[in-house]
Amino acid sequence: MKIEKTSHSRIRKMNFKNIDFGNQYSDHMFCSEFKNGKWKNSIIKPFGKIMFSPISLVFHYGQAVFEGMKAYKDKNEEVFLFRPEENLKRINRSAARLEMPTIPENIFMIGLKNLINIDRDWVPKYYGQSLYIRPFLIATNGALSAKPSQDYMFIIISAPADTYYKHPLKIKIEEKYSRSASGGIGFTKAAGNYASSFYPTRLANEKGFDQILWTDSSTHTMIEESGTMNVFFHLKNKLITPKFNDNILGGITCKSILSLAEKEGFFVEERNISVSEIIEGLQTGELREAFGCGTAVVINYFKTISYKENNFDLPNLSEKERISLYFKKRLLDIQHNLSEDPFGWRVQLKRYF
Amino acid sequence: MKIEKTSHSRIRKMNFKNIDFGNQYSDHMFCSEFKNGKWKNSIIKPFGKIMFSPISLVFHYGQAVFEGMKAYKDKNEEVFLFRPEENLKRINRSAARLEMPTIPENIFMIGLKNLINIDRDWVPKYYGQSLYIRPFLIATNGALSAKPSQDYMFIIISAPADTYYKHPLKIKIEEKYSRSASGGIGFTKAAGNYASSFYPTRLANEKGFDQILWTDSSTHTMIEESGTMNVFFHLKNKLITPKFNDNILGGITCKSILSLAEKEGFFVEERNISVSEIIEGLQTGELREAFGCGTAVVINYFKTISYKENNFDLPNLSEKERISLYFKKRLLDIQHNLSEDPFGWRVQLKRYF
Numbered sequence A, B: 001m002k003i004e005k006t007s008h009s010r011i012r013k014m015n016f017k018n019i020d021f022g023n024q025y026s027d028h029m030f031c032s033e034f035k036n037g038k039w040k041n042s043i044i045k046p047f048g049k050i051m052f053s054p055i056s057l058v059f060h061y062g063q064a065v066f067e068g069m070k071a072y073k074d075k076n077e078e079v080f081l082f083r084p085e086e087n088l089k090r091i092n093r094s095a096a097r098l099e100m101p102t103i104p105e106n107i108f109m110i111g112l113k114n115l116i117n118i119d120r121d122w123v124p125k126y127y128g129q130s131l132y133i134r135p136f137l138i139a140t141n142g143a144l145s146a147k148p149s150q151d152y153m154f155i156i157i158s159a160p161a162d163t164y165y166k167h168p169l170k171i172k173i174e175e176k177y178s179r180s181a182s183g184g185i186g187f188t189k190a191a192g193n194y195a196s197s198f199y200p201t202r203l204a205n206e207k208g209f210d211q212i213l214w215t216d217s218s219t220h221t222m223i224e225e226s227g228t229m230n231v232f233f234h235l236k237n238k239l240i241t242p243k244f245n246d247n248i249l250g251g252i253t254c255k256s257i258l259s260l261a262e263k264e265g266f267f268v269e270e271r272n273i274s275v276s277e278i279i280e281g282l283q284t285g286e287l288r289e290a291f292g293c294g295t296a297v298v299i300n301y302f303k304t305i306s307y308k309e310n311n312f313d314l315p316n317l318s319e320k321e322r323i324s325l326y327f328k329k330r331l332l333d334i335q336h337n338l339s340e341d342p343f344g345w346r347v348q349l350k351r352y353f
C-alpha cells in the first residue's frame, strides 16, 4: 500500500471542544480500486476531491453502499475500534445484494487501521466523543445500460464526532411512506435507502417530530426502525426489539445491546412487534421506555411517540431509572476502555503494525 | 451560458454502422450547479471527468435522479426530440420526492437543445437509431449526517444508440424480490431503484430469462413493470396496462401508446392487473400479446412468460399480426418525422436559436 502524507495538516484548525460534525474531515483518506476483477492501487493520501467519469454508475443506477463506525480513545490516548469485523461483514452483505464486488478482509482492515493510525490525532479524547469513520464502495464506471459496473472504488474517510442527538426524541409512527419493501434492500446500507427517507422525515420534522418510526410497507402495522437507529422497547419488564428481516438494517449497536442484556440477565426478545402492542403499552403505562440505538447516536431515548395524530408521552423517569442510559454507559465504557470487554469487541490500534 | 467547444472531436472514431451503446459518448456535456439556493455556472464543455468531493451525498445517501430520452433524425437530417417537457416534469417529480431542488425549465431546455445542437453530428441517421440523452441530477456536497445536501449538479450527456434488445423476451414473474414498496420511490427515476434490481435480474438471467416482471412487494399478485419498461397485454381484444401508482415509473412511451391507441379506436384500459388474470390468459390463449415499452427499447414483445417454474409461450404471431410492432412503427414514424404528429410530440431543433 502506498502512503502519501499531507504536508498541510489541518489539525490545528480543528476545535475539539465544539465539534461541527461532518464539516471537518481528518487529513487523510484511503482508496482502493477494483478493475478487471482485481483490487489494486490501494493508497492513503490527503483527503481531497477525486475525478469521476460522468458515466460512473453510482450517478445513474445507484450502486453505492457504505458503513459507519467509530474509533475511541482511552485515558492514555490509545485508540480502539469497536467490532470492525462486523462492519466488514455488513458492507460485503450490502455489496453482494447490489451486485458489487466484496471487499477482501486485508484491504478493509489494513486500509482502515493504517488510516486511523496516521490520523490518530483526529480521534477526540473525551468520553462520548469519537472519530466517525465512513467506509464506502461506489461504482465508478459502467455505461448507460442498467447493468452492474465493471469498476469500483472503495474509500474510507473520517470526521471527529460528538454525540448525534442531544435531546430525547419525539417520534412519529409512519402510516403512509415506507423505507423499504419486503424482497427489497432495506437490510443493506445502500445509499438509495437514505435519500428516500428525507422527504417523509421533513414532513415529520415540520410537525415537530425528530424522527420517523418506520413500519412495514405492506400493512404499516409492524414496527421496523427509526432514522439510522434500531429500536428497543422496555415493555412489561422485557427488553424487546424487532427481529431483523430483509426490511431492517441489522445494527451492530443493537446486536451488542442484546448480547450485554442477555449476559446480564435481562429478559430479551427479538421478535415481530406490532404498532398496536406499543400503543397499548403507552396507554397502560406498561411501556416504560423506548429508545433508538446506532453507531452515530449510541443510544437516544424517546420522550413522545405519535400515532394517528395522537401524541403519547413516555413515563418521565429519572436518568438513573433508565435502562437506555444504563446500556449507553455500558457501551461507552467498553468502547473507551473503561471497563472489561467480555466479548472481545475492542480492537486496539497498535501504533506500528 | 458558457460554451467551450472541444478541439478534439471524437466523431471520426464513431462507427454508426455498429453502435456499441454506452461505450461511446458524444463530444460535449452540459453542466449546471445548484449552490446557495441558486442555479449557476451553466456550461457546455467537452465530455470528460469531473472532480467530486468524497463527501458528496450521492455517494453516501443516494440523492441521484435521472432521465432517459432520445433525439432522432429525419431524412433531411433535421433533429427532433420527443416530448422533452415530459422528461423535465418527471425529473422534477423525482427530485421533489428525494428532497432535491427542481430544475428550472429554461436550464433544462436551453441546456438540452444547445447541447444536442452542438453534437448534432452524433445523432445517427437511420430509422430506429437515435442519440440517447441522459440528464441527471446529483448531490455534490453534504456531510455525513443523513440529511439533504445543499449543493447539486445537473449534467446532460449523450450517446448514440441502436435498439436495446434485438430479440423477443423471455420474462419471469417475480415472486420473492421487489423493485419498490408502496409508500416508497418506485414512481421516481431515482438511481437507487436500479441497483437493487441487478441481483434478482442476474438470478433470472441465469435461469434463461431476459427480464423480471415485477409484482407488488406486499402480495406478489399484482403486475407492475419489467426492467426499464412498462408493460402492455393484448387480452380479449383489449390493450391493458397497469395503472400508474407509487410503485410504477410512469413511462412516457407507455403514455404515448395509450394516447395513440385511444385515438385509433382500440379498447384501452389502465387498471390493476393481477398475475392470475395473465396466467389464465396464457392458459386459455386469450392473451394474444404481451410487450414492454420504454425509451430505450421503444417496444419489445415477450415470447415466454414464466410463473412458479412454469413457462408459458405466447401465441406465435406473424410480424404483421402484432399490435406491438404496429405501435412500434407508429412511434418510430412520428419520432423520425415520417408521419403526422397528431399530438404535437415532436420538437424540432432549430439549427440556431
Ligand SMILES: Cc1ncc(COP(=O)(O)O)c(C=O)c1O
Binding pocket: A068, A189, A225, A226, A227, A228, A229, A230, A249, A250, A251, A252, A253, A254, A293, A294, A295, A296
Ligand atoms: C437504517 C439504519 N438502521 C440502523 C442503524 C444502526 O446500525 P449500527 O448500530 O450498526 O450503527 C443504522 C446505522 O447507523 C442505519 O443506517
Ligand SMILES: Cc1ncc(COP(=O)(O)O)c(C=O)c1O
Binding pocket: B068, B189, B225, B226, B227, B228, B229, B230, B249, B250, B251, B252, B253, B254, B293, B294, B295, B296
Ligand atoms: C423502471 C422504468 N420503467 C419504465 C420505463 C419507461 O419509461 P419511458 O417510456 O419514459 O422511457 C423506464 C425508463 O426507461 C424505467 O426506468
